[in-house]
Amino acid sequence: RRAPPSQARRAEVVFKLMDGYLKNDSVSLQKAILDHVEFTVARSRFSFDDFEAYQALSHSVRDRLIERWHDTHQYVKRKDPKRVYFLSLEFLMGRSLSNSIINLGIKDQCVEALSQLGFELEVLAEQEGDAALGNGGLARLSACIMDSLATLDFPAWGYGLRYQYGLFRQVILDGFQHEQPDYWLNFGNPWEIERVHISYPVKFYGTVEEEIVDGKKFKIWVPGETVEAVAYDNPIPGYGTRNTINLRLWAAKPSDQYDMESFNTGDYINAVINRQKAETISSVLYPDDRSYQGKELRLKQQYFFVSASLQDIVRRFKDLHTNFQEFPDKVALQLNDTHPSLMIAELMRVLVDEEHLDWNEAWGIVGKAFSFTTHIVVLEGLEKIPVDLLGSLLPRHLQIIYDINFLFVEDLKKRFGSDYDRLSRMSIVEEGPVKNVRMANLSIVSSHTVNGVSQVHSQILKTKVFKDFYELWPEKFQHKTNGVTQRRWIVGSNPGLCGLITKWLGTEAWIRNVDLLLGLRQHAANPELQEEWRMIRRVNKKRLADYIEAMSGVKVCIDAMFDVQVKRIHEYKRQLLNVLSIIHRYDCIKNMKKGDRRKVVSRVCLIGGKAAPGYEIAKKIIKLVHVVAEKINNDPDIGDLLKLVFIPDYNVSVAELVVPGSDLSQHISTAGHEASGTSSMKFLMNGCLLLATADGSTLEIIEEIGEDNLFVFGAKLHEVPSLRDKARDFEVPRQFARVVRMVREGYFGFGDYFESLCDSIEGNGGDFYLLGNDFMSYLEAQAAADKTFVDQERWTQMSILSAAGSGRFSTDRTVGEYAEKTWGITPCKCP
Ligand code: CR1
Known part of the structure; x- marks a missing residue:
């Protein structure tokens, strides 16, 4: 075999062949797409469909990513x-396609390259799975x-x-x-x-x-x-x-x-x-x-x-x-x-x-x-691994963990003497009928x-x-504090708002320096901005309404308030509280004199999220949403005043559609149960108003945009323990008892099936998540949202102020803090 060419010789050949980096003008991109159709996807250049075009475009984008990625590696390796x-x-x-195109800064060129070939970027982007x-x-x-x-x-x-x-x-x-x-x-x-x-x-x-x-x-x-x-x-x-x-x-x-x-x-x-x-x-x-x-x-x-x-x-x-x-x-x-x-x-x-x-x-x-x-x-959520399991799968690791623990506990003894309760709480190994390794303790130590x-x-x-x-x-x-990236959650998913923000701030710099969004505050009351803001939000609502109709068959009116709760289904996140208040709303409308109905603010309530496969109660909540929706949506008496739709298979790309199109979003966990919550930050960035409890990062959102600019309700963190202690003496509000009874007695069907669900909030010593307790203040907050929605000027101003105050909730800030205070790293910018 011949010896491989020397590095230097190879470099000479490579340089001779390369005329530089791949080009990003639309003609070069077009050529790249066609080449990939022919040679990567192996379809004819003269005949290929949307999916094949998506593949070819993706490979063209990927090539450009790889160049930068190589350069970054080499540079970082050199700087070490x-x-x-x-x-x-x-x-x-x-999905990756849109995000990559945006971050590479080649969106316009891609749109142009595709349009001459008869394709639309947006349509191709939809071809990608999550x-x-x-x-x-x-x-x-x-x-x-x-x-x-x-x-x-x-x-x-x-x-x-x-x-x-x-x-x-x-x-x-x-x-x-x-x-x-x-x-x-x-x-x-x-x-x-x-x-x-x-x-x-x-x-x-x-x-x-x-x-x-x-x-x-x-x-x-x-x-x-x-x-x-x-x-x-x-x-x-x-x-x-x-x-x-x-x-x-x-x-x-x-x-x-x-x-x-x-x-x-x-x-x-x-x-x-x-x-x-x-x-x-x-x-x-x-x-x-x-x-x-x-x-x-x-x-x-x-x-x-x-x-x-x-x-x-x-x-x-x-x-x-x-x-x-x-x-x-x-x-x-x-x-x-x-x-x-x-x-x-x-x-x-x-x-x-x-x-x-x-x-x-x-x-x-x-x-x-x-x-x-x-x-x-x-505490109960923390991960534990049974010692037996660990010892059989990773025998050496178990020894090491025991050794770490031994030295740690010896140290503790020196400090705390014979405070055995403390020692056993802190020990990495939990004693008991089943011995466990407490992974959090190991991590902290x-x-x-x-x-x-x-x-x-x-x-x-x-x-x-x-x-x-x-x-x-x-x-x-x-x-x-957590964050979200404005590149995906504004620039990618809400291009209309992105353009508007850039126009009013006079710069695109906010996409990298999100604090600049604060500059919107001074324009929040400006009728011209408000008008443009509403227009864009309307376009997004239309897009969402089309999606709702396509997947559920329910036609919704875009003048209604789009009220959304999308996240994993958990008892502590209290989707059930939301459903109960929707039943209450329905019940109120039904019992109203016809003339009074004119005052009702129309709502489209959207709930979406997955339940863990073995989580019975969460699955019952999903079923409850469906039966309630069935009843309300088919009640000719109700019409557009109220609609309820479950959004199936909620995932990142569904969120990209839902977030920009909602007016109100709900983050209503029992205080002390949501570590942070991050979807609220996406909604905030998109000018959606929050209806929320004082939990997790909402407290910081309140700090940032002011209590007047969102709807807050419910028990505070410090009140929760005593409310739980006093649960037995708590007199359940009449309205709450009534809606739970409707569910229990089968007003929506499936009464027996929902019995355990009702018991979880009413049974003896139940209602751990305090739904009954928070119900009335929740209804008040809902009413406040209705009242504000009627005043579109006020609503839009709050919406603008929400987006303006969302800068603190960018992962750019989060990551900057980790870099400085935790990791001790500094930027290494590839020239
Ligand atoms: C928390 O429940 C938090 C995210 C991200 C979740 C939520 O409040 O915003 O983490 N925890 O920090 C989680 O997914 C498995 O645990």
């Missing part, structure tokens, strides 16, 4: 700054954070899992939720790059033995099973910058060493089938966003993710460094909730068992590398910082959930 690794088991990316590799808030936050990290030029990587099945599709049959698999890769995914050469073995099971190296004893883990983790890279472009970072997702493949034994028995076919089982590790996303307790496959996913990511990170570090003391100067490891927290034990194992550092040295490095964010408010996702959430962590830890290490506790 400290990088942050954002570790998350979930990323809810949604990448739904996550459940809800936590996962969408990860996606928004990636956009901001790229835009702000931070040297950052995202790591996650490439599930073959994303979050289930919600199909409604006869008003009931059914789950269908989301095999999202069926038609290929142009946004990922398979890196067959980047793969790592990941080990499971086996035993721990000892080896002696240079006279010293070391532990060595002899695995029972090995699978291969293969990298799939997803370039994430920044807006208004060349920087394009990487989201690396791992897929499981059988390893050459996987189960060789079964081949020796001669049953070749079954041995192959067995091997294939390795792939199940990354095959499906767990659809329950709050409990995974005790599932072996889930634990396998976590470790698979952790092990592959850390091998990759360590390899990158070792490319340029030999001394592990420098590791924390180059690497910040961000734990997105406890899901990736096994990486703590894994890093200890790598440093001690493989790199042969001594324990204390390794522990010092771990403590400087990790930071931990929790997204949970209630091992990280240099811990934070909640809103001000009040962080306060609750300090005073309740992690009180003991706060008393021990007050300096570790920080707060970082």
